[in-house]
Amino acid sequence: xxxRLDCLRLLASWMDEHMLTATSLSANxxxxxxxxxxxxxxxxxxxxxCLPFAVGLSLAFPRRKVIALDSDGxxxxxxxxxxxxxxxxxxxxxxIVFDNGVYGRMGATATAHAxxxxxxxxxxxxxxxxTIRTLxxxxxxxxxxxxxxxxxxxVVKVEPGKERVDFDHRLTHGRAMKEAFxxxxxxxxxYRANEKKSS
Amino acid sequence: xxQQTIQMIAEALKEEGIDLVVTxxxxxxxxxxxxxxxxxxxxxxxxxxxxxxxxxxxxASLGGRKCVFVTGIAGLLVGSWALAQTGLLYGIPTLILASxxxxxxxxxxxxxxxxxxxxxxxxxLLDALxxxxxxxxxxxxxxxxIRDSFFACEQYETPIVMLLTGEVLW
Numbered sequence: 001x002x003x004r005l006d007c008l009r010l011l012a013s014w015m016d017e018h019m020l021t022a023t024s025l026s027a028n029x030x031x032x033x034x035x036x037x038x039x040x041x042x043x044x045x046x047x048x049x050c051l052p053f054a055v056g057l058s059l060a061f062p063r064r065k066v067i068a069l070d071s072d073g074x075x076x077x078x079x080x081x082x083x084x085x086x087x088x089x090x091x092x093x094x095x096i097v098f099d100n101g102v103y104g105r106m107g108a109t110a111t112a113h114a115x116x117x118x119x120x121x122x123x124x125x126x127x128x129x130x131t132i133r134t135l136x137x138x139x140x141x142x143x144x145x146x147x148x149x150x151x152x153x154x155v156v157k158v159e160p161g162k163e164r165v166d167f168d169h170r171l172t173h174g175r176a177m178k179e180a181f182x183x184x185x186x187x188x189x190x191y192r193a194n195e196k197k198s199s
Numbered sequence: 200x201x202q203q204t205i206q207m208i209a210e211a212l213k214e215e216g217i218d219l220v221v222t223x224x225x226x227x228x229x230x231x232x233x234x235x236x237x238x239x240x241x242x243x244x245x246x247x248x249x250x251x252x253x254x255x256x257x258x259a260s261l262g263g264r265k266c267v268f269v270t271g272i273a274g275l276l277v278g279s280w281a282l283a284q285t286g287l288l289y290g291i292p293t294l295i296l297a298s299x300x301x302x303x304x305x306x307x308x309x310x311x312x313x314x315x316x317x318x319x320x321x322x323x324l325l326d327a328l329x330x331x332x333x334x335x336x337x338x339x340x341x342x343x344x345i346r347d348s349f350f351a352c353e354q355y356e357t358p359i360v361m362l363l364t365g366e367v368l369w
Binding site: 020022042045046047048049051052053054055056057058059060061078080081083084087088174175178181182185186191192195196 | 213216218219240242244245246247248250251252254255256257258259260261262263264265266280281284288289290291
């Protein structure tokens with residue numbers, strides 16, 4: 001198992017300000033905001049919302065990398081979103097599911113039990129998948145996906161618990177966060193670049 | 200839904216620059232989706248559950264991609280979690296075309312108790328979610344209402360549902 005924060009620090013080192021991210025409501029949003037604040041980041045999407053939101057974002061920005069930072073409990077609410085992600089097959093989307101095996105705020109309440117999230121994704125039709133257990137694997141597999149051009153899905157086995165991090169609570173929740181996201185999106189050089197004019 | 204209505208919807212969507220169409224297959228709107236799928240102007244995506252279809256539309260919409268979600272009353276019920284999040288919580292504009300199943304005039308073949316259930320829950324559900332809706336039952340008003348609804352959802356920053364019924368749907 002790895003620490004989520006170590007993975008996120010590595011990921012942040014590969015980011016540029018034109019990439020876009022979406023995170024689930026878990027330790028993901030706190031720790032991601034602590035290490036990366038540039039560009040357009042939509043934080044703390046509730047259960048089942050993160051991966052499909054990121055798929056939609058990838059359709060709006062087809063030439064930019066979109067990264068979904070999801071979590072096991074969130075994905076499990078609607079695993080059928082994997083079927084849709086595979087069917088849409090956005091080559092600019094990297095989906096990372098941080099899997100600590102439990103629902104974050106409810107102690108040892110198991111999420112996936114004996115289910116294998118990577119195999120579920122494979123069964124849904126996603127071709128590039130991996131389950132990651134070390135930081136070295138994360139660096140090798142995820143960096144390659146960030147540089148690549150195909151839909152990639154990773155399950156990262158992380159230790160339960162939260163790190164103490166310095167994050168901006170106001171800008172990671174609700175309308176204030178959304179407005180900051182929209183401001184960043186509208187400043188993006190690709191914003192509505194492919195818009196079809198009225199016929 | 201007849202050919203004339205389908206073409207009116209397609210024209211109105213094009214006039215607004217809406218080129219992304221997301222749906223969970225549903226009988227009354229199936230001919231519309233078939234038509235849009237065969238028009239290269241549109242990108243059409245079929246999802247396997249309404250909740251993540253609405254979440255996908257939310258991401259696309261906030262990213263600046265103009266989109267529409269096509270569903271029915273059952274889809275609104277299933278997608279209510281996503282609607283509460285994208286609407287009440289974040290205020291994300293999303294145009295939704297929904298067949299108004301169970302409305303008086305629905306002779307599509309679903310059973311009476313199901314019809315009545317849809318009729319009973321449709322408007323209270325949207326009211327509870329604070330999602331504005333407009334009942335659209337006249338072809339003559341269809342294009343105008345699509346344009347107005349899309350404009351309003353972007354201005355209000357909320358999902359808006361067009362409940363399609365009457366001569367528009369049956």
